[in-house]
Amino acid sequence: DQQVKQNSPSLSVQEGRISILNCDYTNSMFDYFLWYKKYPAEGPTFLISISSIKDKNEDGRFTVFLNKSAKHLSLHIVPSQPGDSAVYFCAASVGRDDKIIFGKGTRLHILP
Amino acid sequence: DTEVTQTPKHLVMGMTNKKSLKCEQHMGHRAMYWYKQKAKKPPELMFVYSYEKLSINESVPSRFSPECPNSSLLNLHLHALQPEDSALYLCASSQEGSRQYFGPGTRLTVT
Numbered sequence: 001d002q003q004v005k006q007n008s009p010s011l012s013v014q015e016g017r018i019s020i021l022n023c024d025y026t027n028s029m030f031d032y033f034l035w036y037k038k039y040p041a042e043g044p045t046f047l048i049s050i051s052s053i054k055d056k057n058e059d060g061r062f063t064v065f066l067n068k069s070a071k072h073l074s075l076h077i078v079p080s081q082p083g084d085s086a087v088y089f090c091a092a093s094v095g096r097d098d099k100i101i102f103g104k105g106t107r108l109h110i111l112p
Numbered sequence: 113d114t115e116v117t118q119t120p121k122h123l124v125m126g127m128t129n130k131k132s133l134k135c136e137q138h139m140g141h142r143a144m145y146w147y148k149q150k151a152k153k154p155p156e157l158m159f160v161y162s163y164e165k166l167s168i169n170e171s172v173p174s175r176f177s178p179e180c181p182n183s184s185l186l187n188l189h190l191h192a193l194q195p196e197d198s199a200l201y202l203c204a205s206s207q208e209g210s211r212q213y214f215g216p217g218t219r220l221t222v223t
Contacts, residue, residue: 032210043116043202043214044155089154096209098143099168102154 003027004092006103014111019077021106023090026071030092034100035064035075038087047088048075077108085110116215118203124221127193133218135186135203143167144186145212146178147202155202161186193222 005024013019023033031052036044050057050064050073057064063076077084090103116137125131135144143162147155160168161180175197177189186203198221204212 034210036214041216043204043216045214046211049211091210093210096211098145098160098162098206098209099157100210100212104152104154 001026002103003030004090004101004103006088006090006106008106009104010107010109012109012111013080015082016079019075019080019084019108019110021075021077021088021090021108023073023075023103024071025073025092027092027094027101028071029094030101032093032096033064033066033073034091034093035062036089036091036102038089038105044089080108080110082110082112084108116203116205116213118201118215118218120218121216122219122221124223125190125193126223127195129193130189130191132190133188133201133203133220135188135215136184137205137213138184139205139207139213140183141205141207141213142183143206143209144180145204145206146176146186146188147204147214149200149202149217159188190220193220195222198222 034049035047037047038044048062066073087105087107089105091100093100119134146158149155158172159178164180179187200217202217203215206212
């Protein structure tokens with residue numbers, strides 16, 4: 001049973017527009033959420049995180065929103081740039097535990 | 113230095129071979145991890161070492177044997193693997209837990 005779900009395998013967005021990547025989770029014990037970005041032939045790199053005590057966290061062009069009642073989070077990228085084309089993994093943990101559960105990923109294509 | 117290095121980048125081995133994957137970090141992180149990633153799938157946790165002690169083993173078959181010689185090094189010893197073990201093997205390190213720094217991975221092919 002998938003505890004972290006990314007239901008969109010891929011997403012195409014025009015350069016300069018907003019990219020919105022979505023993630024749902026089922027385990028109500030999760031209280032820390034992360035987004036990782038992965039280019040081909042590289043390991044995932046940490047992008048942004050949010051604790052369940054917040055509903056929004058912003059870092060430059062990247063903002064993560066958390067809706068605990070809906071068990072849903074989203075990553076907004078504004079404006080989208082060509083270098084943002086990558087696979088984005090949503091991940092969750094209980095506390096800042098060593099064990100994190102990844103979603104299946106969403107491949108983002110930024111179109112020129 | 114926020115880099116995790118892994119060697120080799122690529123490895124092809126037969127089912128009767130013994131080989132090792134190596135991982136190194138110099139960030140002083142207390143935890144190191146091995147993940148397995150198949151194509152179009154998320155990384156799957158295999159092992160976690162915390163302060164050089166094995167803290168998590170996700171029921172990984174014994175043909176995979178982890179070793180943590182010191183706080184900077186992590187090895188994964190491979191023996192009698194199956195073709196379905198072919199995958200990208202990722203190493204990661206972390207100080208706080210869930211925010212992990214990943215290496216580039218070793219692409220393993222078992223023939």
